[in-house]
Amino acid sequence: MTYQPDKTQRQVIDADDSVLLVCGGAGTGKTTTAAAAVRAHLERADQRRAEKAEPGRRTRPPTARALFLSFSRSSVAQILDRTADVLGPYLPQVEITTFHAFAWRLLTRWGGAIGGAEPAMLSETEAKLFRVPDTIRYQDMLPRALDLLKVPAVLEHLRARWTMIVCDEFQDTDDRQFELLTTVRGDARLLLLGDPNQCIYSDLPGAVGVGPERLDTALDLPGARRIDLPDVSHRDPSNVLPAAAAAIRRREFDHAAVTAALDSGRLHIQAGLPTDQEADIVAAVVQDLRVEGHTVGVFSHHIDATTALSDQLTHLDIAHEVIGLPECLSSSIDAQHAMIRFAGGVATWRAVLQRLAVFVTSSVRGKQVPNLAWMLLGKVARPAALDRRLDKLHAALQAADPAAAVALAADAHAQLGLPRGERHWQHAAQLLQPQVVRQLRRHADPADALEALDAAIGAYRADLLTYATGEPATPVQLMGLYQTKGREADATVVVLRSNDFYGPERHEPFETGSRLLYVVLTRARHKTVALLFGDDPRPLVAPLAKLAM
Numbered sequence: 001m002t003y004q005p006d007k008t009q010r011q012v013i014d015a016d017d018s019v020l021l022v023c024g025g026a027g028t029g030k031t032t033t034a035a036a037a038v039r040a041h042l043e044r045a046d047q048r049r050a051e052k053a054e055p056g057r058r059t060r061p062p063t064a065r066a067l068f069l070s071f072s073r074s075s076v077a078q079i080l081d082r083t084a085d086v087l088g089p090y091l092p093q094v095e096i097t098t099f100h101a102f103a104w105r106l107l108t109r110w111g112g113a114i115g116g117a118e119p120a121m122l123s124e125t126e127a128k129l130f131r132v133p134d135t136i137r138y139q140d141m142l143p144r145a146l147d148l149l150k151v152p153a154v155l156e157h158l159r160a161r162w163t164m165i166v167c168d169e170f171q172d173t174d175d176r177q178f179e180l181l182t183t184v185r186g187d188a189r190l191l192l193l194g195d196p197n198q199c200i201y202s203d204l205p206g207a208v209g210v211g212p213e214r215l216d217t218a219l220d221l222p223g224a225r226r227i228d229l230p231d232v233s234h235r236d237p238s239n240v241l242p243a244a245a246a247a248i249r250r251r252e253f254d255h256a257a258v259t260a261a262l263d264s265g266r267l268h269i270q271a272g273l274p275t276d277q278e279a280d281i282v283a284a285v286v287q288d289l290r291v292e293g294h295t296v297g298v299f300s301h302h303i304d305a306t307t308a309l310s311d312q313l314t315h316l317d318i319a320h321e322v323i324g325l326p327e328c329l330s331s332s333i334d335a336q337h338a339m340i341r342f343a344g345g346v347a348t349w350r351a352v353l354q355r356l357a358v359f360v361t362s363s364v365r366g367k368q369v370p371n372l373a374w375m376l377l378g379k380v381a382r383p384a385a386l387d388r389r390l391d392k393l394h395a396a397l398q399a400a401d402p403a404a405a406v407a408l409a410a411d412a413h414a415q416l417g418l419p420r421g422e423r424h425w426q427h428a429a430q431l432l433q434p435q436v437v438r439q440l441r442r443h444a445d446p447a448d449a450l451e452a453l454d455a456a457i458g459a460y461r462a463d464l465l466t467y468a469t470g471e472p473a474t475p476v477q478l479m480g481l482y483q484t485k486g487r488e489a490d491a492t493v494v495v496l497r498s499n500d501f502y503g504p505e506r507h508e509p510f511e512t513g514s515r516l517l518y519v520v521l522t523r524a525r526h527k528t529v530a531l532l533f534g535d536d537p538r539p540l541v542a543p544l545a546k547l548a549m
């Protein structure tokens with residue numbers, strides 16, 4: 001459907017307030033309208049610029065630019081996808097990024113100003129396995145960026161850069177993100193998009209200051225005004241799914257809106273499903289939805305479940321993408337890259353084993369390092385079969401040149417019999433192959449090619465870890481429940497298991513957990529299938545099981 005703003009959306013687009021808070025339920029058009037408002041702002045700035053460029057004037061004011069800040073890589077990818085048409089020719093004047101990618105960019109560009117060396121990023125998995133001095137972890141980025149903003153020249157430069165800043169999912173900003181936003185802003189207009197009913201990060205560890213009251217903080221800023229979008233979903237204009245999701249958020253499971261959604265088949269619930277057949281059952285549902293011609297979002301709580309399902313879909317030949325496991329993908333790239341470097345004589349075998357250990361650790365969930373990772377690092381005895389497979393890979397790589405090593409590295413997951421993350425490994429191979437070919441073509445000396453490859457991969461890796469890179473749009477996308485914010489698909493499959501952990505809430509009304517359910521149940525344009533595995537559903541979702549067919 002083409003975007004035709006309604007009356008209230010038009011007010012947002014035409015507004016010129018210094019701080020505008022736009023609130024609305026799921027699918028009411030906050031993000032799309034913000035893109036239209038950015039375009040209108042840039043058009044007005046262009047017009048003023050043209051007026052000032054009268055004959056005789058030597059200098060023109062600089063081109064206006066806008067910054068669009070969001071939380072996750074997945075939201076950024078979808079914002080780009082959904083707003084490209086609305087922004088039209090103004091797209092190049094809009095920087096769309098995540099808070100962490102923004103902080104990382106500041107640190108790499110200006111970090112020297114606060115006395116740091118060129119920063120190197122350490123992933124959470126690497127931090128579990130190795131101690132590396134002078135590295136930055138994900139959670140260090142925002143505090144370090146805020147330190148950097150104390151340098152007057154840096155702040156002055158940034159404040160001159162944007163005349164409008166949009167913050168999507170504003171209800172989930174923590175204290176540091178809010179400080180970053182209000183500090184870099186200078187005189188720029190702020191457009192803040194929020195929905196208190198979608199505040200889902202308040203119980204996450206380290207989420208200081210996250211809560212629906214963040215919206216009041218915005219209204220305390222000088223010149224702030226609030227506009228509420230009408231409670232009409234443009235995602236599902238029948239409003240059947242949003243109304244049912246709203247009733248479920250309020251824990252009114254016997255509400256007429258829920259019954260209507262079930263009777264119309266737009267909401268379909270199955271419960272008591274056998275846990276040991278999860279991947280098969282979900283894959284079959286996805287296959288049926290694809291046959292009906294739907295794009296599908298599959299939401300599940302555990303990374304390990306997502307990875308197993310991904311492997312199952314790969315075997316069924318269903319094209320899909322796993323969203324939000326960037327560490328698993330970046331560590332696949334690193335491990336294969338290390339193998340290519342080993343074949344080129346510039347990395348040790350130990351480096352290959354280290355990178356494999358990081359990959360194995362990042363493909364499982366939880367704090368525990370898997371035994372296989374310790375085996376690869378030589379801290380625990382290896383079974384003879386693993387030793388044999390490693391020796392075979394070692395010999396094959398030693399005999400290969402970098403071009404041949406790419407194929408060996410792509411095959412190494414299967415050859416070594418690694419238990420998880422096959423899809424990521426394949427994806428990494430697809431990304432690496434053209435890079436290696438390009439660098440070998442450009443540089444006659446393979447050593448130069450490998451050096452250029454290092455630089456290209458370093459940049460890509462940082463993008464993945466800061467959620468700056470969007471994923472290709474595939475018809476089936478798998479993601480965690482917390483990554484569903486801002487997303488939409490024709491149909492969604494929500495996988496709920498008896499052993500899922502939905503945070504510290506123990507009793508009704510499950511305020512935060514119910515907001516998560518609301519987000520998850522409002523992503524579909526046409527149909528949502530909820531699949532409950534196991535006989536003992538968590539209290540948060542147990543009433544859904546009672547509604548099962």
Ligand SMILES: Nc1ncnc2c1ncn2[C@@H]1O[C@H](COP(=O)(O)OP(=O)(O)OP(=O)(O)O)[C@@H](O)[C@H]1O
Pocket residue numbers: 001002003004005006009024025026027028029030031032033082195198233234235485486487488522
């Ligand atoms: N006026 C409109 N006319 C047609 N389509 C619209 C209109 N407003 C929004 N849409 C479409 O509705 C869908 C939901 O819009 P959008 O993602 O902007 O909503 P949102 O409020 O940001 O949602 P959420 O909070 O659930 O992420 C998008 O596909 C968007 O293109």
